[in-house]
Structures are given as C-alpha cells and as structure tokens.
Amino acid sequence: MTTAEAGAEPTASAAAPPSSPPLRANRDFRLLWIGQALSDFGSSMTFVVLPLVLLAGGYSTSVAGTVGTVILVTAMVARMPAGYLADRYNHRALMLAADLARFAVFAVVAVWTFAGRLPLAVAVAAVVVAQLGAELFKPSQSAVVRLVVPREQLPTAVSLNQARGYAAEIAAPAAAGLLVAVSLGLPLAVDAATFAASAVCVYLLSPTARASRATPLTAAPPTADEAEERFLRRLTAGLRYVAGNRFLRTLAVLSTGLNLLFQALVYALILGLGQGEGGSGAVGAAMSAAAVTGLVGSLVAPFLQRRLRIQVLVAAGPAVAGVLLAVAWWSGSGVAFAASFAAICLLTPVIGAALGVVLVTLVPREIFGRTTAAIGFVTEILQPLGPLAAGLLLATLPMSGVAALFACCFAVLAVLALLLPNAPKPPAPDSPTP
CATH class of the missing domain: 1.20.1250.20 (MFS general substrate transporter like domains)
Known part of the structure; x- marks a missing residue:
C-alpha cells in the first residue's frame, strides 16, 4: 500500500480551497x-x-x-x-x-x-x-x-x-x-x-x-508459528514506527519525563497544600483553576501552533512551570506552587494538539491506530510512579525543597525540548509507505 x-484523505483535504x-x-x-x-x-x-x-x-x-x-x-x-x-x-x-x-x-x-x-x-x-x-x-x-x-x-x-x-x-x-x-x-x-x-x-x-x-494486510494462510510472529509484528508496528522516526522517538522520550513530573506535581500539590489549614479548599481551588486554564489552552492552541515552532511549544510549559516553582522555593508560597500546576495545564493541551496534528498528517493510515496507541503507552508508562515520588519527596523534604527540585527538573526538560529535531514533512502522495 x-x-x-x-x-x-488528508492529502486531498490539503488541496481543498481556502x-x-x-x-x-x-x-x-x-x-x-x-x-x-x-x-x-x-x-x-x-x-x-x-x-x-x-x-x-x-x-x-x-x-x-x-x-x-x-x-x-x-x-x-x-x-x-x-x-x-x-x-x-x-x-x-x-x-x-x-x-x-x-x-x-x-x-x-x-x-x-x-x-x-x-x-x-x-x-x-x-x-x-x-x-x-x-x-x-x-x-x-x-x-x-x-x-x-x-x-x-x-x-x-x-x-x-x-x-x-x-x-x-x-x-x-x-x-x-x-x-x-x-x-x-x-x-x-x-x-x-x-x-x-x-x-x-x-x-x-x-x-x-x-x-x-x-485496509487489513492480506497474505497466504501462514503456519501457526508464522501467524504468531506476524501477529506480534503487526501488534508492535506502531512501536517500531515511533522507534524508527527520530522526531517521534525523541518527543516520546521527552513526553514520558514530562508526564511523570506532571503526575508528581499533581500529588505534591494535593498532599502538600492539603496538610495545611483550609487545605481542602486550597486544593479544590487549585484544581478548578487548572481545569479552566486547560480549557483556555485548548482554545488558543490553533493560534499558537500557527505562530510558534513545535520546539518552543513543548518547551514553554516546563519553562514557565520551572520559573513559578523557583518562586515557590524562594518565597515558600503555596500560591506560586499552585500557579505552576495551572501553567502546565495551560500549555499541556497546546503540546497535545501539536503532537496530534503531526500524527494525523505524518503517520500512514494503515498503522495510525497502533502508532497513536504506542505514543500513549510509551509516554504514560512512568506515570504510576508520580504519586509515589511525590509522597516520598514530601516525607523527606519541606514543600519549598520539593518546589526547588521540581523547578530544576522542569528547567532541564525545557532545555531538552528546544533541542528537539524538526518535525518531518508529510509524505508526498507518490512516496512509499515506511
């Protein structure tokens, strides 16, 4: 194929009039x-x-x-x-x-x-x-x-x-x-x-x-061993496509670290702010504010995608969160800590939208489902460690120390995001499927 x-479909759509x-x-x-x-x-x-x-x-x-x-x-x-x-x-x-x-x-x-x-x-x-x-x-x-x-x-x-x-x-x-x-x-x-x-x-x-x-792949009836091998190859086709594409491979690794830090930040916010007086109200307000900023980020994503390179889009969230977490470390302010979470929620949908557009324009249709599943699997595989990491950090460090550590980690991710390779251009209509 x-x-x-x-x-x-996307190629034909691209030729559609404005x-x-x-x-x-x-x-x-x-x-x-x-x-x-x-x-x-x-x-x-x-x-x-x-x-x-x-x-x-x-x-x-x-x-x-x-x-x-x-x-x-x-x-x-x-x-x-x-x-x-x-x-x-x-x-x-x-x-x-x-x-x-x-x-x-x-x-x-x-x-x-x-x-x-x-x-x-x-x-x-x-x-x-x-x-x-x-x-x-x-x-x-x-x-x-x-x-x-x-x-x-x-x-x-x-x-x-x-x-x-x-x-x-x-x-x-x-x-x-x-x-x-x-x-x-x-x-x-x-x-x-x-x-x-x-x-x-x-x-x-x-x-x-x-x-x-x-379109399903068709072939002559295989033997039992060949059928098992073919099934495994088909099942992992998305993973192999991501591993063979430098841009997707690099972005997946970066997103894995970002998702881990995001989950740790969520639980550090809940456990850290929740311990203080009026903590439940503060946590509820922070979560509501984060949901609102996430909605705003989704709505402005198309505007930002047309004006900024994907490297800048991916780096912006960790960079802003790192700055606010540094403020939280310096001032001991729980508000600044919560604001860093809201900043990540504002810019995460922008990153997600940019990645989604790259996938639908780049990935061949016959492996699109497996490739999107592979991206999700890889980028979320470390998420279960986030809550555990937050609990361990809060057990050994004050809230300001946790903020300082998170600030450093987000700063590193922001720098790495700027070094992302350029997204490959969509394949030409007559080019062979990878």
Whole structure:
C-alpha cells in the first residue's frame, strides 16, 4: 500500500480551497464532538461519584481507591491491542460497540446502586469495561476525524476535542454534587444515558465516515508459528514506527519525563497544600483553576501552533512551570506552587494538539491506530510512579525543597525540548509507505 492510499484523505483535504466550510458546518465532526462531549461529562461525574458509592456501601478508603488503580492498569494493558483493532476493523463499528458496552454496564451499576449496596466486584468490572471501551473508542475516533476534517482544519479540530474534555472536568464535579444530593445512583444513570447518546451520534455518521477503516494486510494462510510472529509484528508496528522516526522517538522520550513530573506535581500539590489549614479548599481551588486554564489552552492552541515552532511549544510549559516553582522555593508560597500546576495545564493541551496534528498528517493510515496507541503507552508508562515520588519527596523534604527540585527538573526538560529535531514533512502522495 502506498502513502497516497494510506493518507489519501488528508492529502486531498490539503488541496481543498481556502473556502472549506467551517467545522461547525461539518456534520460528521459535529456529531462526534457532541457525542463525546456528553460522554466525557458523564464519565467525569462517574470518576467523582463511584468512590463515594463504595464508601457509602461500607468499604474502606483504601478499597475505594483501588478503582483508580484498576483504571490505570486497564488502560496500559488495553492500549496496544486497541490500536491494533482500530487498524484492522471498521471504525464506526468499534465505536458503537464501545459505547453500547459502556451504556449497558453503567445502566446495571446505576440500577444496582438505586437498589442497595453496590458490590465491589461489579464496580471493578464496570471500570474495566469502561476503560476498555475508552481505549477502543479513542484511536477509531481519531481515524474518523482524520478522514472527515480537511487538513488545514485539523489543528482546530484537535484543539476542540481537547477543550471538550477540560470543559467536562470543570462542569462535572459540580453537577455530580447536585445529583448525589438527590440520589447516589443518579449520576451513574446520567453517565449511562450519555453513552447511549454518543452511540446515537456515531450511528448517524455519514456513509463516508461509516466506511472508515484501515485496509487489513492480506497474505497466504501462514503456519501457526508464522501467524504468531506476524501477529506480534503487526501488534508492535506502531512501536517500531515511533522507534524508527527520530522526531517521534525523541518527543516520546521527552513526553514520558514530562508526564511523570506532571503526575508528581499533581500529588505534591494535593498532599502538600492539603496538610495545611483550609487545605481542602486550597486544593479544590487549585484544581478548578487548572481545569479552566486547560480549557483556555485548548482554545488558543490553533493560534499558537500557527505562530510558534513545535520546539518552543513543548518547551514553554516546563519553562514557565520551572520559573513559578523557583518562586515557590524562594518565597515558600503555596500560591506560586499552585500557579505552576495551572501553567502546565495551560500549555499541556497546546503540546497535545501539536503532537496530534503531526500524527494525523505524518503517520500512514494503515498503522495510525497502533502508532497513536504506542505514543500513549510509551509516554504514560512512568506515570504510576508520580504519586509515589511525590509522597516520598514530601516525607523527606519541606514543600519549598520539593518546589526547588521540581523547578530544576522542569528547567532541564525545557532545555531538552528546544533541542528537539524538526518535525518531518508529510509524505508526498507518490512516496512509499515506511
């Protein structure tokens, strides 16, 4: 298969006239965006409410906290196989299956919660199914967006997709609090309804989007050993593509360190500020401010991408956070510490949008799902160490010392980001697929 076949849609879109209809007039993108905005809102409420449901059922805080661990582990295990499936099967069918499975499982959880005590096994099964569905949905949705959105509008499309997630994080906790006051099961029922709404939006996609799929690789029937080897090679095709591309390889390593520091900073903020008087209020205010800045960052991402090199975009977040953390170290100010987290949240979606555009314009279509899954897997593999690192640091250092250490680490990442190689240009229509 040639790159012309693999990426025909973006290449054709690039030749579209400047008067391409705006995204708000793009029916397929609008359906996907609305469906996922509702789904993100419901999932954000469940993230807040499900531990409360378990606590209300008499489970300990440690048991209730296992839900978060299950989500993280499921995501890491499912990401690569989900990317493989997204490259092999019809994207619309995969998205429908993911939405309907999540609708069914959370409808059961909601009914069970209304009826009485929710068993831990049911809660764990629900979050496993939900995370499997999320990992299956994401690469398929990205592939459809790549197909239905003209190339010149991709930065705006990626940024709007990120913005809906931040908007959900802002609105969902307050909505969850209001609904929990009525009944613990009500937010879970709303979450189930949002998955049903998302499934309807996916079902209504145009015939062009419905036919979206990567062309499966075909060959003569292999032996058992050859089949196993081929499967492993196909499963890891995204990893090998990233490893063989200098820009993606370097950016993935840099992003791995940035994600680790981000997670450590989040938990240092929660544990450090939460220990003081009025700590819970301070932590809540910091998280709300960070969600707002993340939404703003998503909205301004297209503007910044058109004016700044990707090296500057990637370096800006760690640089600003490092400066604010240095202020926190010098002054001992918790406000400056919280501001560093808000700065990272402001610029992280800008980095994510820039990377998303590079992926949809550079990666061949037949390995797009596996490549995006590989990027996510590699960049998030050290994230579970972040909370542990924050706890250990706060146990041995004062808050100002932790701020100083984080400031140095972010400064190093900012310098390394400026040394990133240039992003390769999208392949020509007649060039061979890597």
